[in-house]
Amino acid sequence: MAEPVRVCITGAAGQIGYSLVYMVGSGAVFGADTPVILHLLDIAPMMSVLNGVCMEISDCALPCVRDLIPTDNPEVAFKDIDAAFLVGAMPRKEGMERKDLLAANVKIFKVQGEALDKFAKKSVKVLVVGNPANTNALICAKYAPSIPRENFSAMTRLDQNRAQAQIAQRLGIPVMDVKNIIIWGNHSSTQFPDVRHASATVNGQKVSVYDAIKDDSYLKGDFITTVQKRGGAVIAARRLSSAMSAAKAACDHMKSIWQGTSEGQYVSMGVFSDGSYNTPEGVMFSFPVTIKDKKWSIVMGLPIDDFAQGKLDATAKELCEERDDAIAACQN
Ligand code: NAX
Structure with a gap:
């Protein structure tokens, strides 16, 4: 079997995370013969839900899943990772303007860019899903200057x-x-x-x-x-x-x-x-x-x-x- 790929999924306790963790763990992305170590990041109040997701992934008995690392700490989440799915973001609340949502979310991606810069492999490939995805990806790359900006992309x-x-x-x-x-x-x-x-x-x-x-x-x-x-x-x-x-x-x-x-x-x-x-x-x-x-x-x-x-x-x-x-x- 190949070397394990370290994959981070943020917002792993959320809706998209629930399907994504399974799909990545099943070998659909990195190959059926490639083991993955899943670094799963969410915010502190979601840790109990995230632990539930980990219990279910364990219970799936997926041959590709070598290890699961649930955490609310970006350092642990991004340490030595090869690939990142940045899904976690604040959802739009009632009465919130698009501008307010953008301001709240780009700050999350600024912090995550800084953390990727410090802890991830320089070859990491970062896919931004959380909205506004294009602009979040731009901000994330801007705050991770030691990672080539071609390594960042946004999902369409x-x-x-x-x-x-x-x-x-x-x-x-x-x-x-x-x-x-x-x-x-x-x-x-x-x-x-x-x-x-x-x-x-x-x-x-x-x-x-x-x-x-x-x-x-x-x-x-x-x-x-x-x-x-x-x-x-x-x-x-x-x-x-x-x-x-x-x-x-x-x-x-x-x-x-x-x-x-x-x-x-x-x-x-x-x-x-x-x-x-x-x-x-x-x-x-x-x-x-x-x-x-x-x-x-x-x-x-x-x-x-x-x-x-x-x-x-x-x-x-x-x-x-x-x-x-x-x-x-x-x-x-
Ligand atoms: P959910 O609200 O179900 O899940 C989001 C998760 O992110 C939650 O568990 C939340 O606690 C977590 N989170 C919030 N802040 C975080 C942070 N700083 N670090 C780590 N985790 C954090 O939303 P879901 O339906 O999963 O959607 C996630 C994002 O994808 C949203 O921004 C959504 O708008 C965006 N989408 C983007 C799409 C695209 O095509 N680019 C399509 C689908 C989706 O709408």
Whole structure:
């Protein structure tokens, strides 16, 4: 068996944590032959719940799980880790403005960035799930200057999976036969789910999603808003926010980093913008990327029409505002 991978999951006593701890422990991310040591962080009042999660993971008797380390101490949680899923964040409370939530949460990611800087391996790969995910990832990287900033990414994979599922259902084909849908920008309602470069296999033939669906007004209208508002629709139905699907998406994202992307396929994730596609340099922007040897590269050269450019500009503007608010909140 391979050397154990040390994996930290924050917010491990929460909703997403409950599914994510199991999925990571089952070998779905790092491989069925790779043992994992799970460092599980939550806040002090949640320790009893976290211990319950550990009891259940022990009772699953998962062959990959070499050890469980439940803790409320970031030093213990981040010590020598190889990978981190930063899920833990403060939930939005009634009457709370988006700005107040952002201020509270970026401070958590500032503290965690500082702790990662001190205690994690310099090669650690950090996936930020807790919202506002893109901006939290930016702040976390900023306060962990000794870790390469390319090692930080933010999750838009749930949006990608949602978009893929919508198109597959519309075409009546299996979800894996839809490829290369892109989520551009922020994990928020300004995100731009883009099928212009996507393909589908229909009746054994590979065709563009645009040609297969033949409905421009749907693809530029209802499709986009359905994906943008899917989180709200799940809350309305379940009376709880997306958890199982968010955990699955987090696993997909980290698996892409760990194991790379397949030939001819790309995935979307929030990474530091280098100014590609006229986006503002330095914000965490979701781009299509390919991954090899745990390093991502933005897919270049995709044609962007006026409609797409307008969408990219709107989500970029929001990310710049969030970045400015977050930097100000961290200085207070
Ligand atoms: P829960 O409220 O169920 O769980 C959050 C957990 O984080 C709690 O156990 C809490 O005690 C813990 N926590 C709070 N502060 C912490 C800290 N400083 N250190 C460690 N743990 C801390 O929320 P859940 O439904 O699991 O969602 C977690 C986060 O994911 C939220 O911010 C949510 O908005 C975000 N999401 C992001 C998604 C994405 O696609 N990027 C989609 C799903 C989800 O909405």
